[in-house]
Amino acid sequence: MAMQIENESSFRATLGRGFNLFLGSAFSILARDNNKEQLPTGLALTKELCIKFSRPDLQEHDLPLVSQIIKSKNRTEFNEYLLNRFKIGEYDPRYESITTLEVKRIFTTNIDDLMPKIFSKSKERYLNDLLLQGATFGDRDAVEYLPLHGNVLYPEPDFSFTPIETASAFANNPTQFQYLVSCLLKDPTIFLGYSFKDAGTLQALSHHFTTPAQPKSKWIQLRTDEKAYVDYFKSLGFEIIIGDTESIIDYFNIRASEITRPASSELNAASFSTGRIPSLNEAPVRPITDYFRGHAPVWHDILSQRIPTTKKYNRIINHIDSGRNVLLSGIPVCGKSTILMQAAAYYDTNQIKIFEENLTPEKATQIVSKIEGKGKLLLFIDNAGDSVDALDILSNCKDIQIVAADRSINIGFGSHRFKSDRFTNLDCSDLNEDDYQNIYDSIPPVIRENRMTVPEVELQIWPSTFEFIEKNVVGPSISDRFKDVLIKLRSTQIELHDLFVMICYVYSCHSPVSFDVVSRFIGAGGDYVKVYGVLERLGKLLSEVDTNNAQFVDLDDTQDHFTPRSQLIAETVVDRCRNMDFGRVYLDFHTKVPRLFIPRYSNFKRFGYRNGYAERVFQDWKEGEKFYLRVYKEDKNYFLKQQLAIFLGAKKQYGLAFKYIDEALTESKNKNPNIRHTHARLLFDANIDKAASDRSLKHNLVRSMEILEACHEYDKRQTNHALRFSEQAIKFNSVFPGAESLAYTTKAKTWLKEEIHKTPSLRYARRLLKDIERLN
Numbered sequence: 001m002a003m004q005i006e007n008e009s010s011f012r013a014t015l016g017r018g019f020n021l022f023l024g025s026a027f028s029i030l031a032r033d034n035n036k037e038q039l040p041t042g043l044a045l046t047k048e049l050c051i052k053f054s055r056p057d058l059q060e061h062d063l064p065l066v067s068q069i070i071k072s073k074n075r076t077e078f079n080e081y082l083l084n085r086f087k088i089g090e091y092d093p094r095y096e097s098i099t100t101l102e103v104k105r106i107f108t109t110n111i112d113d114l115m116p117k118i119f120s121k122s123k124e125r126y127l128n129d130l131l132l133q134g135a136t137f138g139d140r141d142a143v144e145y146l147p148l149h150g151n152v153l154y155p156e157p158d159f160s161f162t163p164i165e166t167a168s169a170f171a172n173n174p175t176q177f178q179y180l181v182s183c184l185l186k187d188p189t190i191f192l193g194y195s196f197k198d199a200g201t202l203q204a205l206s207h208h209f210t211t212p213a214q215p216k217s218k219w220i221q222l223r224t225d226e227k228a229y230v231d232y233f234k235s236l237g238f239e240i241i242i243g244d245t246e247s248i249i250d251y252f253n254i255r256a257s258e259i260t261r262p263a264s265s266e267l268n269a270a271s272f273s274t275g276r277i278p279s280l281n282e283a284p285v286r287p288i289t290d291y292f293r294g295h296a297p298v299w300h301d302i303l304s305q306r307i308p309t310t311k312k313y314n315r316i317i318n319h320i321d322s323g324r325n326v327l328l329s330g331i332p333v334c335g336k337s338t339i340l341m342q343a344a345a346y347y348d349t350n351q352i353k354i355f356e357e358n359l360t361p362e363k364a365t366q367i368v369s370k371i372e373g374k375g376k377l378l379l380f381i382d383n384a385g386d387s388v389d390a391l392d393i394l395s396n397c398k399d400i401q402i403v404a405a406d407r408s409i410n411i412g413f414g415s416h417r418f419k420s421d422r423f424t425n426l427d428c429s430d431l432n433e434d435d436y437q438n439i440y441d442s443i444p445p446v447i448r449e450n451r452m453t454v455p456e457v458e459l460q461i462w463p464s465t466f467e468f469i470e471k472n473v474v475g476p477s478i479s480d481r482f483k484d485v486l487i488k489l490r491s492t493q494i495e496l497h498d499l500f501v502m503i504c505y506v507y508s509c510h511s512p513v514s515f516d517v518v519s520r521f522i523g524a525g526g527d528y529v530k531v532y533g534v535l536e537r538l539g540k541l542l543s544e545v546d547t548n549n550a551q552f553v554d555l556d557d558t559q560d561h562f563t564p565r566s567q568l569i570a571e572t573v574v575d576r577c578r579n580m581d582f583g584r585v586y587l588d589f590h591t592k593v594p595r596l597f598i599p600r601y602s603n604f605k606r607f608g609y610r611n612g613y614a615e616r617v618f619q620d621w622k623e624g625e626k627f628y629l630r631v632y633k634e635d636k637n638y639f640l641k642q643q644l645a646i647f648l649g650a651k652k653q654y655g656l657a658f659k660y661i662d663e664a665l666t667e668s669k670n671k672n673p674n675i676r677h678t679h680a681r682l683l684f685d686a687n688i689d690k691a692a693s694d695r696s697l698k699h700n701l702v703r704s705m706e707i708l709e710a711c712h713e714y715d716k717r718q719t720n721h722a723l724r725f726s727e728q729a730i731k732f733n734s735v736f737p738g739a740e741s742l743a744y745t746t747k748a749k750t751w752l753k754e755e756i757h758k759t760p761s762l763r764y765a766r767r768l769l770k771d772i773e774r775l776n
Contacts, residue, residue, distance in 0.1 A: 003243030003251065004225070011219060011239075015101045015252070016259040020189040023108040023115075026223075027193030029245055031114050034089035039112060042195070052081055082159050083152045086112040094249045097256035099125045105144040105183050110193075113153050115145060123369040126362040130179070131635070133360045134601025141273040141366055146180065156636075156667060179596035182516075188217040191238070192248060195223075221248060267375045268352060272367065275354030275379075277344055280304060292443050292469055294333070294478045295566040302341045308442050309346075310465070311432040313339050319424050320347060320378070320403060325395060327384065328405035329759065330429035333568050335465035336405040337382055339428060343403060344380040351376040351401070357383050358510075358600055364390035368397045375399065385410030386510060386603045395422045408719070408759055427759050430462035439465065440472055447473050466568075478568060483576045485541070490581065495522065496537055500564075501585045503542065504573035507563045509607035511600045512545050515559040520593045535562065561599065583617040590627070595634065605635065611646040621651035638667035642678050654686035673711045677721060680707035684728050692735050701732055705744060712751065719762070722751040726768045733775055745772050 005011050025041040032038055040048055042063045049066055050059045053074060058066045071078045091114060098115075099122035106115055106127070119127040128135075128142040129151075136142040150159045220238040222229055230240055241248070269276045283299035288306045291297055301307055316339060319326045328336050344355045352375060359367075359381065371377045377400045381387055384404035394400050408427070431439075433454075440452040455463045455471040463471075470477060489497035502521055506513050515531060524530040535542065545561035564570045574582065598604050609631060618624030628644035645661035648654075661679050668675045684704035687697040705728060712721040726748035733741040752769040755762055 003241070003247040005241050005243075005251075006219070006239040007217075010217060011241075012255060014188045014190075014217065015255045018102045018104050018187050020105045020107065020183060020187050021098075021103050022189055022191045023106065023110055024191070024193035024195070025110055026195065027108075027245055028110055028112050028114050030095065030249065031088050031091035031112065033085055034087055036089060039086060039088075048085070049078075049081075053078075079157060079159055082111060083157060086110075087152050088112055088114050088117050091117065092249065094253050096121060097249070097253040099143075100256035100259065101252060102259070103143055104187055105146070107146045107148060107180060107183075109148050111147065111150050111152055111157075111159050113151060116151075116153060119143065120365070123366070126366040128360060128362055130596060132602070133362070134598065134604070135179075135596060136360070136363075139273055139363070142363070144183075178594045182597075184218075185216060188219075190241075191218065191220040193245065194220065221245075267371065269354055271352075271370060272354050275356045277353060277355050278303070289444050289447055290565070292447060292473055294466065294470070294568050296568070297338045297341055299341065299345075302338070302345050306442060307338060307342070308435075308438040309342055310335070310339070310435045310439075312426065312428050313342055315426060316343050316403070317347060319426065320401070322424075323401065324424045325402040325422055326404070327411065327423040327425045328403070328428050329408040329411050329425060330427055331464055331763075332407055332571070333464065333466035334429045336407070336428050338465070340380055340382055340403065340405040347378070349378060351378045353378045353380070355380040355382070357381065357386070358603055359387040359390035359394075360602065361389045361393055364393040368393060368400070371399050372397055373399065377401070378403070380404070382406070383410070383510060383603075386606065408762070425758065429464050430760065431465060431468060432462065436468065439468060443469065443472060447475070449474055479572050479576065482569060482572050486573065486577060486581075490578075493537070496534065497581070498585050498588065499534060500538055500541060501573060501577050501582065502589050503562060504564050504570040505582075505585065505589065506598070506604065506608075507567065507570040508574050510603040511598055512561040512563045514561050514597070514599055516597050517593050517599075518562070520597065521589060523592070541565070579616045582613075586613060586617045590631070605637070606639070609640055609643055611643045611650065614643070614647045615650050618647075621648060621653050624648075624651070625656070638664040638672075638675065641667070642675055645682060646678060649682045649685055654682065657682050658686075673714055673718060673721070676707055677711050677718075677724065680704040680711070681724060683707070684731075688728075688731055688735065698736060701728075701736075702740075704728065705732065709747075719755050719759070719765075722748075722755050723765060723768065726752055726765075726772065730768070730771055730775065742776070745775055748772055749776070 025039075028039045029041065046061070046063045046066050047059060049070055050056055053070045055066070055070065058069065067078075095114070095118050099119055108115065116127055119125060125141055125143055127145045130144055130146045135144060150157050218238050219241050220233050221241045221243065222233070223242075223244055225242045233240060278299050280300070280303040283303055285300050286298060288301060288304070291301045291307060297307070316326060316328065320343065328340060330336050341355070344353060347353070352371070354377070356379065364387075367377070367379070379394065379400055379402050381391070381402060381404040384391065384406040386406075391402065391404065394402055402423075405428075408429075436452065436454060440448070449472045453471050455467050475481075486497065486501075489500060499518070499522060503513050506517070518524070518535065519526050519531050522531070522534060541564065542562050543565050545563060564573065577585075595601055595605070609628070614624045614627065618627065624647050625644065628640055628647070632640045641660045641664040645657045645664065648657035648660065661675070661682055664675050665679060670676070681704070683700055687700040691697040691701060705725065708721055708725045708728070712718065712725065725744075729741070729744035729748040732744055749769065749772050752765050752772070755765045756769065759765075
């Protein structure tokens with residue numbers, strides 16, 4: 001029977017205009033595993049499982065029942081069998097036409113890696129896994145991917161067919177369900193590879209994403225034109241496709257040949273979907289006084305050339321001219337982003353220049369595929385600590401030169417990834433004395449002190465840009481100003497107070513907030529009048545994000561986004577907020593806002609769940625434990641168990657802390673030096689106070705020191721290990737002075753000197769070195 005498509009003209013237009021794909025098991029039947037066997041669908045998989053696990057008595061039952069019984073008795077073997085069975089060895093190349101169609105999102109109940117395999121070959125599109133990376137929003141080259149039952153590519157996968165109904169699976173994960181429904185309401189959806197057995201699932205979904213006011217088209221593939229089936233799905237609002245998977249793929253190939261993106265004869269910045277540096281006329285205008293009041297630089301500040309370059313700028317340009325990758329680091333608010341943007345704007349080159357933030361590995365792979373062998377790319381990356389996996393990929397491409405920047409502490413968490421043979425590190429924390437007069441002269445007279453003052457900083461180092469500017473600008477400090485703002489809001493408008501603190505908390509975790517986030521936080525139910533009414537009352541405390549700005553081009557341009565006026569303000573507000581108030585905001589946010597609605601969630605989660613927040617919020621350690629385990633249930637990342645362990649250690653619950661850090665060690669396969677570092681830290685903290693009276697505990701302290709030594713040896717560029725080892729060496733000496741302690745403090749002194757040589761502005765290292773020198 002020839003394939004039939006209801007409202008075919010609309011279907012064809014949808015393939016070139018933008019749509020969602022929702023894939024079931026029958027869609028993968030043209031793929032084979034590593035043994036060249038066809039992938040099984042529901043019934044075939046049920047029979048295979050019964051044979052493999054010697055349960056012939058279950059062959060007449062359906063997959064959910066069979067899976068539940070077998071999995072309950074042989075979970076590890078069950079998952080291993082599925083992992084091997086559903087890893088794709090080869091597939092019909094006609095599948096690759098999907099990468100040319102204007103697919104925006106792919107949802108699938110399949111656990112195979114067919115889609116990742118297909119998109120890994122595309123030079124134009126890449127697959128963004130929502131569970132691993134969070135939503136990308138405005139990147140037109142990204143295809144959002146949500147494998148609802150897990151995927152064979154995940155570390156430690158735990159596959160779920162029990163129950164198979166998507167709606168039931170979402171009952172345990174409302175975040176995914178809410179995000180899925182919101183996406184299905186935005187664009188037409190094509191359901192492929194499902195059978196009538198899935199009717200309950202599809203009916204439940206149909207109920208949620210059909211809106212009488214503005215319904216989006218949805219097509220479903222049926223392999224038979226049996227009238228009862230057709231009538232049933234039409235009653236749910238589906239348009240019908242009659243045909244098998246091969247017919248659908250053939251149709252996609254024909255349509256793809258009609259809408260193939262034209263290849264550019266010459267690469268330029270516009271060839272990349274994000275990252276183009278704007279001209280002065282394109283950059284939104286703001287008063288330069290905002291910059292000197294502590295707000296983050298914007299392109300108009302840079303392109304208008306009203307911020308002077310410093311001596312560090314000349315050194316960076318010299319490194320770029322040498323052809324090396326450059327890594328700018330330093331303390332917060334020392335001018336790293338300013339220098340990076342100045343270099344991106346002013347450096348004269350025939351290479352393509354783009355400026356990025358928040359690169360995922362998939363995005364990095366796509367950039368490499370576009371440029372490799374076709375030209376040279378000078379890639380500027382801010383907040384580099386958020387993009388370490390991407391930088392691994394980019395730094396292996398000889399056609400890309402990288403200039404990246406971030407705070408020293410953020411780079412430190414992944415410093416073993418910034419290999420010295422690939423990056424030249426330049427600390428930007430302190431000014432040169434020759435910079436003072438230029439910066440002072442550039443401060444607008446209306447806010448400039450009458451006489452230039454050079455601030456005094458400790459330990460014989462030069463002040464940072466911010467320290468110098470704050471000393472020479474009229475008015476109270478940022479910290480004092482926003483302490484007063486919080487007091488006033490708290491006493492008169494608690495709703496505004498909490499909203500402002502929430503926005504600052506989220507932005508301090510490297511994410512703006514969207515309209516959706518604000519609406520959910522204040523319970524507005526999407527009411528535009530209510531949301532914008534509240535936001536307008538915050539007035540100039542907020543900045544509306546321009547999604548045409550290269551810094552935010554990845555965001556969803558169908559809704560507005562908001563931030564505080566700078567990262568510094570965000571962190572100041574969070575720090576100055578009373579613990580009881582911050583705790584209320586923190587819990588409200590994590591209760592009301594599903595994680596998949598948080599822009600740049602892959603960045604947010606690295607900061608938003610850190611133990612320091614939990615210590616402020618949860619007085620009762622049991623409540624903190626419940627919170628972390630709830631988050632872990634949705635996002636099974638061993639980092640969360642590490643933070644839970646540190647939190648419990650701070651609460652002196654060392655038994656439980658060791659339980660969770662051991663689980664994190666196992667899940668990381670004992671390969672992550674930061675997890676091992678935390679294990680050593682907990683081991684030391686649990687025993688140091690008791691060791692003075694119970695000397696048998698000394699071996700635990702020694703073991704902790706040995707672990708840190710091993711971490712430092714494996715992870716030489718990780719400043720954190722050297723600092724913690726030095727702290728512990730000082731405490732060890734207070735309890736067990738002698739030759740062993742001397743060996744530790746001597747090693748600590750050597751490591752601290754190395755760190756200070758690498759990063760002269762590392763003030764804490766200088767303090768520790770002074771403390772150790774007093775001992776010796």
